[in-house]
Amino acid sequence: MSLEAVLVVAAALFAVGLYGAISQQVVVMVMMGLELMINAVILAAAGLWWFLAPSPDGHVLLLVVVAAMTVEMAAGFAVATLLHRSRGSDTTDTATDLDR
Amino acid sequence: MMGMAAWLEAVLFWGLGVVAVAAGVAVFRTDSMARATYALALSFVAVGAQVLMLSLDYVGVVTVLMMVMEMAVMAVYMVMFMGMNPALMPMSMVHSKKTALGVAAGTFVALAAGALLVPWPERRGAPAVDLTASLGEAVMGSKMLVMLVVSPVLFATIVSALVLANPRGRYHRLGDDLRRRPADDPQRGGVGR
Numbered sequence: 001m002s003l004e005a006v007l008v009v010a011a012a013l014f015a016v017g018l019y020g021a022i023s024q025q026v027v028v029m030v031m032m033g034l035e036l037m038i039n040a041v042i043l044a045a046a047g048l049w050w051f052l053a054p055s056p057d058g059h060v061l062l063l064v065v066v067a068a069m070t071v072e073m074a075a076g077f078a079v080a081t082l083l084h085r086s087r088g089s090d091t092t093d094t095a096t097d098l099d100r
Numbered sequence: 101m102m103g104m105a106a107w108l109e110a111v112l113f114w115g116l117g118v119v120a121v122a123a124g125v126a127v128f129r130t131d132s133m134a135r136a137t138y139a140l141a142l143s144f145v146a147v148g149a150q151v152l153m154l155s156l157d158y159v160g161v162v163t164v165l166m167m168v169m170e171m172a173v174m175a176v177y178m179v180m181f182m183g184m185n186p187a188l189m190p191m192s193m194v195h196s197k198k199t200a201l202g203v204a205a206g207t208f209v210a211l212a213a214g215a216l217l218v219p220w221p222e223r224r225g226a227p228a229v230d231l232t233a234s235l236g237e238a239v240m241g242s243k244m245l246v247m248l249v250v251s252p253v254l255f256a257t258i259v260s261a262l263v264l265a266n267p268r269g270r271y272h273r274l275g276d277d278l279r280r281r282p283a284d285d286p287q288r289g290g291v292g293r
Contacts, residue, residue: 007215015208
């Protein structure tokens with residue numbers, strides 16, 4: 001186990017999540033892609049922390065990333081609920097009002 | 101010469117990495133939303149185990165617990181909102197697939213090249229003996245401001261998520277000046293209403 005190995009796995013997870021976030025039509029599936037990307041960030045940050053500077057500062061930063069993940073999920077579920085109520089649909093293609 | 105323990109550790113780490121990435125890919129390949137949710141949960145558990153291997157006991161356990169609960173919520177959402185059953189009617193719910201594949205592959209190559217080519221510095225400092233205790237001391241001491249900022253953000257998230265998701269608030273019931281009596285409710289009921 002080395003820093004490079006951790007970062008390569010994290011990069012693969014991030015790329016898979018990015019593919020999902022760009023390509024999926026269902027809002028909840030887009031959120032799954034975002035989750036995978038944040039998960040990759042957690043793994044990469046954990047690796048950088050352990051192999052480069054294992055101080056409490058980086059540990060606290062990881063907690064902040066985990067908190068960001070929960071905020072993303074809560075806001076995403078709320079928007080999915082609102083979208084479903086107002087449009088009766090769950091796909092991103094019906095919510096392109098800001099797309100010119 | 102690599103020691104036996106280090107070799108086992110490397111095998112375990114790469115095995116977990118393969119599971120995490122393969123489960124992540126499965127999320128977008130399976131036809132069933134339930135299976136996609138379970139695949140994502142598996143991916144999170146594998147990453148959580150890797151984080152545990154990096155001696156981050158607290159963050160690893162919290163990630164696994166949080167994600168398993170989150171996937172349970174997500175499964176409920178699938179049942180609530182998915183109009184059709186993709187397991188019975190397999191269909192591709194994607195757009196701009198080629199662009200997405202290209203961007204994802206390019207991102208992976210760029211990030212992996214960076215990970216392998218950057219001359220990473222030597223480790224600075226040593227980890228504390230009890231990492232979780234040192235984290236607790238940091239959170240309650242020198243890094244308290246971070247948590248003081250995070251907590252109102254989480255509270256604001258609760259409030260805004262409720263405002264977004266709530267179908268009928270008091271202005272729907274009582275009018276813009278909150279003076280309408282009786283309240284406009286979708287169903288009659290209560291004392292004489």
